[in-house]
Amino acid sequence: MIEVQNLSHHFELGKKGNKTTIQVLKDISFHIKNGEIVTVVGKSGSGKSTLLNLISGFIHPTNGAIWVDEEKVTDFNEAKFADFRLKKMGFIFQSFQLIPSMTAYQNVELPLILNGESESSRKQKAMKVLEKVGLSQFGEHYPSELSGGQQQRVSIARALVLEPPLILADEPTGSLDSDTESELLQFIKQLNQELGITFLIITHDEEVASIGHRKITIHDGIVIEEAVNDNEL
Amino acid sequence: MxxxxxxxxxxxxxxxxxxxxxxxxxxxxxxxxxxxxxxxxxxxxxxxxxxxxxxxQIVTQIDVYGHEDENGNYRPLTLDDIELFDSTEGVKAITRRNQIRQVPTFALDEYKAEVMAVSADFPSEAESGMELSDGRMPENKNEVIVGYHFLNYLSVATEEDILDEETGKIKDEYLYQEEIIGKELEMVVTREVDNDVATETISLTVVGILEQPTKEWVSDANVYISEEIYREVEVFTGTPGGELGVNPDDVENKHMQNFEQVKIYATNLENVQPIVDMLDEENYATYSVVNEMKxxxxxxxxxxxxxxxxxxxxxxxxxxxxxxxxxxxxxxxxxxxxxxxxxxxxxxxxxxxxxxxxxxxxxxxxxxxxxxxxxxxxxxxxxxxxxxxxxxxxxxxxxxxxxxxxxxxxxxxxxxxxxxxxxxxxxxxxxxxxxxxxxxxxxxx
Structure with a gap:
């Protein structure tokens, strides 16, 4: 599903003439198979979020290549990557990233609108996925009227609604309490088993990391460990 | 989306x-x-x-004044020109008029008027859309129509001062007040050869009165006669157009060979410009409201x-x-x-x-x-x-x-x-x- 080859990335800070280069990722390579849950762990500033942003196409790598679903996404332009993201990737963010002026239903409906689907098809798909995350009663609620766990479920529903083969999650439980966190992890696991969706989860939480089939550990921009998780949840 | x-x-x-x-x-x-x-x-x-x-102005009307030859000389329009205009596409009618070159006297009982007589081809005039305020168009040579203001000039022949001092017009009590349609009008024309003055009276019947001219300041008191009567006047005077002061013996052509006033009427406004363009190309001097509009x-x-x-x-x-x-x-x-x-x-x-x-x-x-x-x-x-x-x-x-x-x-x-x-x-x-x-x-x- 994902092939990362010799990926390097650096940021340039400061003004012209007085620039400082910070190397975030250094020649990283790994492979994620279809239907796998892979967690990427590492300390703050280790480069794990940068890795996710590179795979998502939010930033472009300094060097190296990334293949997603057999397409070399590092060659895509912005418009092509946007279309690819819409159809092939779902996102779960730490801070949910729901549009506050839209109801839960409208937030879930948004990818379907961007995909040009008809109103009836949208309604059917959005309701189905809201039901799947257990929020069919909360469709007309605005994000501010929902709890953190519920907001994250809406965000998962939005990620699932176009049935992408890959979901990228950045600290998905970062804003949740421990009960809600366990509930959410079970749900991710369930989605993986039922729908065969591949998950790439960035986390610094060992409990979250334990749900994956494999765990990649990054330290100072280098993969220091790639281990199969025998004790997965 | x-x-x-x-x-x-x-x-x-x-x-x-x-x-x-x-x-x-x-x-x-x-x-x-x-x-x-x-x-x-x-x-x-x-x-x-x-x-x-x-x-x-009538928008479909084109006035044609004459033809200019290669040397820049103008000549008046003849029947040949009218035939050429007639064969042009988009032409609805062509009217031709000539004015008698003297002022005849028109008499009805004791009333008289000294106004201009103009010959017209009435079928063409009717085709061009000539409107009457009363009566009908002439159907034979002795029938005439009069201008809208003709009755303002038909007054009693008297030595008294018949003019209103303020307006300069003939006072109402001296004017002919009755119905004129169907009445006999006698046109008196003059011939003058070597101080020998003779007159000829031609009887005409008024069958119609023209519509008021569109321009408010224009006064139309003309009597419109047929081309045959015009010829009769020429025969009597022996001069083209009945002109006075010319010795008939000095005149080669005793009849008018051309027309003073020729107007072409297009079938619609769109056809005006092509006709004007054609006439310009053929070196005719023209005027139409379309030129002004441009x-x-x-x-x-x-x-x-x-x-x-x-x-x-x-x-x-x-x-x-x-x-x-x-x-x-x-x-x-x-x-x-x-x-x-x-x-x-x-x-x-x-x-x-x-x-x-x-x-x-x-x-x-x-x-x-x-x-x-x-x-x-x-x-x-x-x-x-x-x-x-x-x-x-x-x-x-x-x-x-x-x-x-x-x-x-x-x-x-x-x-x-x-x-x-x-x-x-x-x-x-x-x-x-x-x-x-x-x-x-x-x-x-």
Missing amino acids: NFKDKVRFIRQNIKKTRVRTFMTVLATAMGCSFLIVLASVGYGLQESIVQDALEQ QINMLFTVAKAGLILVGTIAVIIASIGIYNTMTMAVTERAPDIGIMKAIGANPKTIKQIFVMESSYIGLLGAIIGTVVAYLISYLVNLGLPIIIESVFEEELPEGLLFSYIPVSLVVISVGICLLVTILSGMRPAKKATQIDVLQAMRREM
């Missing part, structure tokens, strides 16, 4: 900033309205002048373009408001745009949404501006003449339009308005597509 959803999106966004959007629409409407009202003055005056010119229209086109340009400045000023509104909208919605881009919104879609939003404001402003402009135009046309007449004590010509808004002006103005507003929304829209996803999402946190 389909069009309907984009519109829904825009309406949702506009709802959130209702007051700001309303003020921007208001500014655009004022700009658009100013543009239309300003240009409508040019259109109004043009309409009034053109209408006035058209009312005074110059008037040219002048007003320049004036209208100037007014539209000035009006456009108002729209451009209004567009600064749209630019400001759209820039604020992009800044405020940056986190939402970031989320949309993250989940897969195409930059083109985001750009379209913002351009459509500025177009929506522009269109709404243009519609309101057009309605207001029509209202102002109506009030100006209604109120300004009253104000001018009461303040300057001057009577304005009837039907004078100060402001006229044709559909073409609305189309031009709405077009300018839309173009300017779309252009002013382009930069903010581009800025929206350039929003950095990570920065925008971070800001929301």
Whole structure:
């Protein structure tokens, strides 16, 4: 599903003439198979979020290549990557990233609108996925009227609604309490088993990391460990 | 993302900033309205002048004065020329007239009038659309029609002073007051050879009275006789056109070989220009109201373009408001745009949404501006003449339009308005597509 080859990335800070280069990722390579849950762990500033942003196409790598679903996404332009993201990737963010002026239903409906689907098809798909995350009663609620766990479920529903083969999650439980966190992890696991969706989860939480089939550990921009998780949840 | 959803999106966004959007629409409407009202003055005056010119002349009429040869010499028109005109496409009728070259006396019982006699080919005149106010067209050689003002000259033959001192016209009590249609009119023509004066009386029957001339100041007291009677006068005088003071023995042609007044009538307005072009090519001297219209229209086109340009400045000023509104909208919605881009919104879609939003404001402003402009135009046309007449004590010509808004002006103005507003929304829209996803999402946190 994902092939990362010799990926390097650096940021340039400061003004012209007085620039400082910070190397975030250094020649990283790994492979994620279809239907796998892979967690990427590492300390703050280790480069794990940068890795996710590179795979998502939010930033472009300094060097190296990334293949997603057999397409070399590092060659895509912005418009092509946007279309690819819409159809092939779902996102779960730490801070949910729901549009506050839209109801839960409208937030879930948004990818379907961007995909040009008809109103009836949208309604059917959005309701189905809201039901799947257990929020069919909360469709007309605005994000501010929902709890953190519920907001994250809406965000998962939005990620699932176009049935992408890959979901990228950045600290998905970062804003949740421990009960809600366990509930959410079970749900991710369930989605993986039922729908065969591949998950790439960035986390610094060992409990979250334990749900994956494999765990990649990054330290100072280098993969220091790639281990199969025998004790997965 | 389909069009309907984009519109829904825009309406949702506009709802959130209702007051700001309303003020921007208001500014655009004022700009658009100013543009239309300003240009409508040019259109109004043009309409009034053109209408006035058209009312005074028959638009399909072409006057032909003569033919110019290679050496620049003019010759009057003959029957050959008329045959050529007749064979031209788009010609409905050709009228030809000649005036008798002396002033005959027309007598009816004790009433007399000394007016001009004009020969006409009545079937052609009827075809050209000659209108009578009473009676019918002549059907035989002795039947005549008289001009609308003929009866103002038919008065009792007396030594008394029959003229009104104030108006200079014949007093009503001396004028013929009865019905003239069907009455016998005696035309007395004179021949003068070597101080030997002789007269001939020709009996004519009045069968019709012409319509009043369209130009108010024109007085038509002519008697329109047939071409056969015209020939009879020539036979009697022995001179072409019955001219006096010429010895018949010195004249080679005793009959007029040409026509003084030739008018061509086109079947419709569209055919006038091709006929005029053909006549110009054949070196005929012509005049038609279309020539006059061309110059008037040219002048007003320049004036209208100037007014539209000035009006456009108002729209451009209004567009600064749209630019400001759209820039604020992009800044405020940056986190939402970031989320949309993250989940897969195409930059083109985001750009379209913002351009459509500025177009929506522009269109709404243009519609309101057009309605207001029509209202102002109506009030100006209604109120300004009253104000001018009461303040300057001057009577304005009837039907004078100060402001006229044709559909073409609305189309031009709405077009300018839309173009300017779309252009002013382009930069903010581009800025929206350039929003950095990570920065925008971070800001929301």
